[in-house]
Amino acid sequence: MKRVVRGGVAACVLAMALPMTAQQAAWTVKPEWVKAHEEFLASDVMAGRGSATRDEQIAATYVASEFEGYGLQHAPGMSSYLQMATLISPRLDGHATLSAGSVSVSEGKDFDLLVYGGSDLSGKLVRVPITELKTTKFERGSIVLVTGVAGDPGKGFGAYTAARRAGAAAVLLQGEGVEGLYGVLGSQTKVGMHLEGVKPERAQAAALALKSAALDGVAAGTVVTLSAKEMAPAKMETFNAIGYLPGSDPKAGTILLTAHLDHLGTGKPVNGDAIYNGANDDAAGTTAVMEFAHALAAGPKLRRSVLFVCYGSEEMGEYGSLYFGAHSPVPLKDLVANIEFEMIGNQDPKTPKGTLLFTGYDRSNLGLTLKEHGALVGPDPYPEQHFFERSDNYQLALKGVVAHTAAGWGTVPTYHQPNDDIAHLDLPFMTAAIQSFVEPIRWLATSDFVPKWNPGGDPSKEK
Structure with a gap:
């Protein structure tokens, strides 16, 4: 059995973590x-x-x-x-807005736009604690505000995935430490890009990390609209x-x-x-x-x-x-x-x-x-x-x-x-x-x- 050995590699051999079987x-x-x-x-x-x-x-x-x-x-x-x-990748100008009745919040100051599905959207606001997300039913196309998102970033993205699968048009994540989610994405919004010559099958759900409490007074059922300006695609x-x-x-x-x-x-x-x-x-x-x-x-x-x-x-x-x-x-x-x-x-x-x-x-x-x-x-x-x-x-x-x-x-x-x-x-x-x-x-x-x-x-x- 011939084994390839690379040149120029440090000579030290690290100990194996576990013993190997004969097989x-x-x-x-x-x-x-x-x-x-x-x-x-x-x-x-x-x-x-x-x-x-x-x-x-x-x-x-x-x-x-x-x-x-x-x-x-x-x-x-x-x-x-x-x-x-x-x-083919859409590009955004970085100044998206989220409106709910008379309340309007802006990207950067009030929220980070984590995921943009490729189009503006509107839906009725639904508030769900992260601990109740599995058991809460909501209409497809809803804007779902998940509260209590904190700590492990995997929990935040897991909540997004669960709400998206359940039919949310957008998922608003709120909780202590949620600001770190944008950094986990390399401080850039994931946009609804597509392979050249292939039309996207469907827009993905948007995801936002709320950095302010501006939406705290907005009642459930209020129509929420997300707007973002696209520039020439790359x-x-x-x-x-x-x-x-x-x-x-x-x-x-x-x-x-x-x-x-x-x-x-x-x-x-x-x-x-x-x-x-x-x-x-x-x-x-x-x-x-x-x-x-x-x-x-x-x-x-x-x-x-x-x-x-x-x-x-x-x-x-x-x-x-x-x-x-x-x-x-x-x-x-x-x-x-x-x-x-x-x-x-x-x-x-x-x-x-x-x-x-x-x-x-x-x-x-x-x-x-x-x-x-x-x-x-x-x-x-x-x-x-x-x-x-x-x-x-x-x-x-x-x-x-x-x-x-x-x-x-x-x-x-x-x-x-x-x-x-x-x-x-x-x-x-x-x-x-x-x-x-x-x-x-x-x-x-x-x-x-x-x-x-x-x-x-x-x-x-x-x-």
Whole structure:
């Protein structure tokens, strides 16, 4: 078995976080390989790998070169390891207003515009404490003001996701610390962009973080209107890095292993640091996908083919995976399963020691089966935050592919902050997590096991 060793890598070898079984020891993921990927992707010189930027393209080119070095082939029908997509992005003037009767509040002073769906909107105001959001019913098109949003930013975005799914046209988030949500987005509004030549299916719900109490006196049922001025749209290019390992049986299907290679780029300085390095989010997952390619390409030929994809522009709205889903080099019906790797660089305190959480764990039999074969993975302890729907796996899950995300920590303290850098990674944990998946993935690619959605788990059949 030939192993590729990179030159110029620091000689120190970090201790593994967990002991390996004899099965897992068939291939050793070396910590210096993991560290080398992170030192490049999360370096300051990469300026945070902003979505659809030159830095993202450089990151994609790096991943592509690693795929080629491991001996992967171009995916069927492709003549390159890179897949490019063009995005059309609306631009706003930064002076949106929110009106309710005689009350009018302004962007910047009274609220931050977190998400803009692509059009102005109006709806009746509904007030809901975050603790009652699951049980409160409201009309589709309502403007839902969620109170009591505080602390973990994941709770705020989870509340937005829940209200959006329930039919809210806009979600107003209010509570102590809600001002930090805008910084988590890189201090820029997520706009309703779309792939060139593809009309957006529908406008997404708007999201606002209320910084003032100006709406406190507005009665429930009052019509609230959000207005924003659009400027000329911008055209941008985003890149997916794709490598292909053909199997021995063309009819056995293809395993899809994915991560996203972009992050927030540069943004509002925190303690003088304006580079959002994204070492955990998601250079860590990108590193995992590269090391799976490294391991599987160096081993015996697999029965099933394996497609390795690192997406661009996840942070702007999962556009790399959206494009891939519409232009997959392998028919989606031939994809046996998709495992996305997201923020695996730290251990979540709510999961058993040494394990990753697996989003949508109870939706299918994939997570449990991988666990039975040695993968250090378990259920997601944060179902209310809808992590299953907040990563690239969801684009394919909506098309019926059994697709989940393996993650280290739901919302790590460094999430979308400049200190998401290599110094804040738990490299031994990350290395052990990657190691634990190598042989279960190899088993999946050599077996005839076909993962299935559990009853009621297939999101493509949800209304």
